[in-house]
Amino acid sequence: MSKTKKNTSVKTAKRIIQSPFSIYWSKKNYLFFGSAVLLIIIGFYVMSIGPWDNVTGLVYAPVILFIAYLILLPLSILYRDKNSAKADGSKVDTGKS
Numbered sequence: 001m002s003k004t005k006k007n008t009s010v011k012t013a014k015r016i017i018q019s020p021f022s023i024y025w026s027k028k029n030y031l032f033f034g035s036a037v038l039l040i041i042i043g044f045y046v047m048s049i050g051p052w053d054n055v056t057g058l059v060y061a062p063v064i065l066f067i068a069y070l071i072l073l074p075l076s077i078l079y080r081d082k083n084s085a086k087a088d089g090s091k092v093d094t095g096k097s
Helices: 027-048 056-079 082-087
Strands: none
Touching: 027 056
């Protein structure tokens, strides 16, 4: 009684699985993020200057903080160059066939 060896020749294709959640930041993303942090610091500083009812604390500081929080921070996260999107022509493999 000889033992037979199973011939398992499964062809496996090597796939590069890349995380769909990875975000690659460019220099512009870091520039937007840095300017947002700088504007946040300036906005809170302007808000703290003078008495509580001054114009800079009630008008200018909220506008500066609005620009920083609602425009520049999301822009730094979501911005992607059109050239880098075209150069990154590889499909992301999620593992499903």
